[in-house]
Amino acid sequence: MKKKLTSRAQDYAQWYNELVQLAGLAENSGVRGCMVIKPYGYAIWEKMQAELDKMFKQTGHENAYFPIFIPKSYLSKEAAHVDGFAKECAVVTHYRLKNSSDGSGVVVDESAKLEEELIVRPTSETIIWDTYKKWIQSYRDLPILVNQWANVVRWEMRTRLFLRTAEFLWQEGHTAHSTKKEAIFETEQMINVYAEFAQNFMAMPVIVGLKSEKERFAGAEETYCIEALMQDGKALQAGTSHFLGQNFAKAFDVRFTNKQGKREFVWATSWGVSTRLMGALIMTHSDDNGLVLPPNLAPFQVVIVPVFKDKKQLEEISSKVNSIKKSLEKIGVSVKYDNRDTHKPGWKFAEYELKGVPLRLTIGPRDIENGTVEIVRRDTLEKKSYAISDFENQVKLILGEIQENLYRNALSFRKDNTYEANTKQEFEELIKKGGFVYAHWDGTSETEELIKQKTKATIRCVPFNTTKKPGKCLYSGKPSEQLVLFAKNY
């Protein structure tokens, strides 16, 4: 028998950890804080990558690759940047091992010490702007619209699979522009690309907004973000896009000759999403039976489980299944046929429920006779019998329904857990309860810090798309321009 998941109500964090491992998504490795992304988890990440990559290319970006190592002196060139990352840097100091003189094994060869230490990239602004200096002379060389898919390392003390790991996979876009306006346009465009991806592929509604100064990326002038609400009432920052102003251009002396022949500093943006999205995906849709995947990101959208007593029955079923599989694949539906005879149907049902496959199709000897199949939707667990030809026609429709249903459910969950607080007391009660809490804030880091100390809530963002309703800060009583979004967060 399979191990049963801890329920969400019982212990949400425990449920999450078990689910990630039991569904074959990821596991901890022998290296502190670094995870192994298992094939099924990686297949979901590959789907995310493929869709995002397409969207980046459609908006004119190209991929490139920059070194994993950053000389310590590069990292130090932008003051706020190094302050933000220094405390979590993995540092390479030597480039050789040797046999120990006492024969006890392999040790670091002290004679192979690097003159300058190298940092395993926590993010690549510095190495990239050192490179862009060589690429940019004139306005003709701009814009540069480059993205890289890479691994990065931030030495986090408390790690959790996908959500916070010492090494993670991500993409980081780094663009260079001749005007501030163009750079801001790019920053906004990319946060909207992320929002669109979250909504259309992850079926995850997000709030788009600006970070407060305190929560801004180290080295940015403005950080735009998308924020999602998880089932336990905590917020998760799912993607960020930074307007970097001329900070990195100044740190690395990157100037261009404009059309008037004058030298100017270049304007920059950077933007990224990471394997953290996997955590967001899991915590948006899954249930006590396991993972629930939106069809647009499922490694396979339909799993077919045969029910048979003997080899002859299996052969009959398989011949029918192969034709169903072919016609589904023809219309772009991905199908897995699990005809293993080492596992019982019941075991398989539990397995694919755990793995969140959107549709499960069961077919046995009686179905063959009747020309029917039994379908179970993962989102509703609803069971229904179809004539085979009917099902083939409707499968895309059903998958579309599941995708929409997941989004609708997540949206209504968010709606039910979004509040506006009008007094300090109300605010603190709501934050304790969990969810998104809109409240007035005076715009100062001091008040923000005070609120965090008292309630553990942080400002998730100053949202766009809200009416600018002025009011008074709940904590300081000073005037506030608009409601901002508070929550406890991952």
Place this chain on the structure above:
Amino acid sequence: MKKKLTSRAQDYAQWYNELVQLAGLAENSGVRGCMVIKPYGYAIWEKMQAELDKMFKQTGHENAYFPIFIPKSYLSKEAAHVDGFAKECAVVTHYRLKNSSDGSGVVVDESAKLEEELIVRPTSETIIWDTYKKWIQSYRDLPILVNQWANVVRWEMRTRLFLRTAEFLWQEGHTAHSTKKEAIFETEQMINVYAEFAQNFMAMPVIVGLKSEKERFAGAEETYCIEALMQDGKALQAGTSHFLGQNFAKAFDVRFTNKQGKREFVWATSWGVSTRLMGALIMTHSDDNGLVLPPNLAPFQVVIVPVFKDKKQLEEISSKVNSIKKSLEKIGVSVKYDNRDTHKPGWKFAEYELKGVPLRLTIGPRDIENGTVEIVRRDTLEKKSYAISDFENQVKLILGEIQENLYRNALSFRKDNTYEANTKQEFEELIKKGGFVYAHWDGTSETEELIKQKTKATIRCVPFNTTKKPGKCLYSGKPSEQLVLFAKNY
């Protein structure tokens, strides 16, 4: 004006370095031995990745991701393995920076020293087999057919763009099997996948064979390889597939319960190709005018350059070009239309010749009148005028011809530069001249080393697909079972 390439005859190494940089493929970074892969170079690598990934999946493999760091103790568990890699390991010793007490900048925080040093992976057998231990209990868990796309670091002292860099990108397949036979089948299957890829996509003929013991992967029982001949008469190892026996299973104590209920060690393979293939591609086809790309790997197969005097002419041409572009894209041909008015047609011709675009299409006002286009093939530099409709029909044919022609040329170059040596003197003259030299060898590492000392030639492989003609070793006079392949190499 563009800088002119050094010719191959003048200085092959210099030609290569200039070409890689001028064609926008890669450049050196500020980090010793680490390269920046530029967008155009990365686009070729992406094409390679996509095709290889498809072939891996067709042969039943899945992707996953394992940590970039390997604890020093893991690396040490397989004796031959650590011997092979210890001298080129980047070692992480600390996990934090801090402000120096004298205010001079950021320094390593000595209080954040790791208990055990971490090695930036030079290859992942050890961390993966530490993981497989958790995945494998019974024969039902086998085979495991996993691949990862990743960056690796080997601290090479002398580096060259793509050919030998401290950091490079690659894929590494790591499979686990219940029988020796199955593992050997896998090893052979994957070297054949590589050979097929080299031939059908890179248009690069390769010799498939076995490495001698001396050239074997550190930790392998057998290493299979594909070897290609570069234009300067040197060999390049383009891919390897290793039969690892039970070495890593023993080092990490990975056993399974077989069908009879007995515990056995698991059998292993690993196999990889890297961004080194970019170097092989360049040195197989390119000429003194620049890069020459096989259509199957070109980021865009056709470039269209308009010739115009004014805006009105450009508009007329563009409207025609857009319809050509659409109909070509419809049949799966990738097209770039370079309508920039900041560069003259002559500049663009040189640029796309340098970048190796298979077909260049020029279209001017007279072409619009006559319904014609001018086509230049990059491989032959042949110029021809076509009726537009004719061209649209034939473009796939022409691209196919280019792909074949490149392969045919490379094959005939190899044929012309492959020799059989019957005496020591003849062998040494041929090696000096350059090319593939078949010769008899007694099978010992001593003779192999002696030959290397005297001639700088190494055994590239003991080729399959040759008749086993016995003879006598040219150096020791001892009996030899078959001819083996010698060459100087990259």
